[in-house]
Amino acid sequence: MKLIFATNNDHKVKEIRYAIGDRFELLTLKEAGIFQDIPEPHATLEDNATEKSTTIYNLTGTSCFSEDSGLETDALDGEPGVRSARYAGDGRSSDDNMDLLLDNLHGISNRRARFRTVISLIIDGNEHLFEGVCEGRIAGSRQGEGGFGYDPVFIPEGSDRSFGEMTLSEKDRYSHRAKATAKLVAFLNNLQPKPGI
DSSP, X not given: OEEEESOOOHHHHHHHHHHHTTSSEEEETTTTTOOOOOOOOSSSHHHHHHHHHHHHHHHHOSOXXXXXXXXXXXXXXXXXXXXXXXXXXXXXOHXXXXXXXXXXXXXXXXXXXXXXXXXXXXXXXXEEEEEEEEEEEEOSSOOOSOSSTTGGGEEETTOSSOGGGSXXXXXXXXXXXXXXXXXXXXXXXXXXXXXXX
């Protein structure tokens, strides 16, 4: 089965390809010959994921999926949430976003947070949503230089190391994106004809 993954974020492509393996042919937007930016104007991860997958399906007629992810902190009423990539302002860097988050949490003891991913899959014009959540906490400062986004300041539940200190396979054991992708793959596997049938 050929699937377009509606992103050009190399970090997300790497994580999703690692989780999916070679069971499906996965094309990025660039590999599918699509070079337009898809807006993320909505107030929820679900609506943004749907916006992206619907746009690509309408353009190509090919089965596709998209995802939107956000970091939610309890002490900041869910911030940065759906605006995680633009928390410090449009065009700002991950370093700027992490600095603002750490500043906003300065002196606050409740560091509880979670990463959440929503995947929107469209096959034959029908949408299916899959969610993955990773509970954890925000570190007092950056730990490690790996990963991307907020990885160096997020410590998943069950670990004393941040995502920024983990290899891809270590992160995959906890990752919100990996959990959502596992649900996506299980769904797709059920659609595939079984050998000998």
